[in-house]
Amino acid sequence: MAARILIVEDSALVTDAFEVLFGEAGYEVDSARTVAEAVELSKRKSVDVMLLDLTLPDGNGLEVLDALRGPDRLPRATLAMTGDSDPDTRRKCLEAGCTDILVKPVPIRDLLRQIERLLA
């Protein structure tokens, strides 16, 4: 079965682009626009990789990880997506349990390669 990727992002434009990308690359793709939607969806479906935007309409993206902490709820890997490469943001993401931090726009070849590696 294809691995499932959850895109947590409030911009429909960015979500559309990722849906095309991961769909064409053969993944199952889901998307959520808010912290609440992401938490609800992750409880319902098992997510392999979560792409997590940090600025969401109802809070900071890292709150998704806080809410999901517990047995078998967290995705196998979480890639935080941010608009800046500030060392402080980076530290907070890693402390919150993100696997890595990507600065948008992430070159798609690098992104696909990284997800492949995380799922191997």
Place this chain on the structure above:
Amino acid sequence: MSMPDSPDSAALRRRLSALEAQREEAQRTIDELNSRDALKTQFLSNISHDLRTPLAAIITHAEILREGMLGDLNPRQRDSVSGIVNGGQQLIDMIDEILTYVRSASDQVTLVRTEFCITEVVDQVRLLNEALAARKRLTIERVNGDDIPPVYADRDKLKHVLGNLIGNAIKFTPDGGRIWISLSRRGAEADELLVEVGDTGRGIARDHYELVFREFAQVDSSPSRPHHGTGLGLAIARKLVELHSGMIWVESELGKGSRFFFTLPLNPPRD
């Protein structure tokens, strides 16, 4: 019973009261300017974030096309889509420059110091810029520096400073010119590093030595100016060098090229 005021003390009191009113007025002006500056910073930060998001989507879509994920492209189509990716990336770089400026201007930048070899960083930045320079048949070389000891500084920030100085040199040097980077030690105890980025470009008039380091300033700011950019590159370079307790300046003559210098203490206090 109070004594009547002497003419002198009455005049003194009036003067004091006038001074106090002036001080209050000055304080109000300072508060007003600070609040406008904070608004400007917030605006730049918001607009940068909001511009970045749709641009990220455009670049990702264009990359999907360029990689042939939605079907093969012929070479002309691929070139055209690559143009979208490159143009988008250039815009992202400019937005990042604005964000860096906003942060440095509002003292939100902290240095993450490590010990590293500065010549390696110079060579990295040089290599990153080589393709751009080659388009104008410019040479970029590091002329010395193998004997410079490791520096204790923020590697990324210095890379940014060097990138801005070399980027500017490329922008303002006509085809076939030369750009060089020189590193030396100076000061009574040779405890300061002096970095020079020189070029054979069109040069800067003495009157503009200070102006070029001012934010949003371009010596030629007309809409038809040949070189576009945010006008923040050197302002950011100055902020980042000053954060390291260094100095930055330019020496130049019109038509005879420019030499930008910055210093860094070689033995800054350790955290």
